[in-house]
């Protein structure tokens with residue numbers, strides 16, 4: 225499994241991409257995006273419609289990451305994995321969705337619910353990861369191990 229910044233997304237073109245924030249492009253509570261991550265985001269942006277999508281309701285953080293990446297974020301009215309998130313964007317029936325994320329309980333389920341292709345990336349961890357996030361990650365890793373037996377993630 226690779227980190228977002230080292231993953232080759234060149235096969236994804238002309239699609240709508242929902243890009244997770246925490247653990248995917250930045251570690252928990254960090255809003256500075258590293259250069260390699262920014263370069264990969266730029267490549268994705270050139271040939272796709274890319275939206276930031278996070279369950280984190282800290283609007284200031286969302287706006288900061290949005291400014292730092294030049295990506296629009298989807299207003300956190302609904303949480304992943306709710307299908308209703310799709311109401312927040314315009315799309316045509318022929319457009320294909322991709323979800324890029326690091327969590328089974330949110331990103332994988334959301335992708336399944338909207339019929340999107342899913343790309344799982346290695347989680348970015350930081351010394352400042354909150355106790356809450358450490359606990360969520362622990363359970364999510366167990367879910368990933370469990371699902372790994374049945375699905376190709």
Ligand SMILES: [Mg+2]
Pocket residue numbers: 244245246247248325326327
């Ligand atoms: Mg995440």
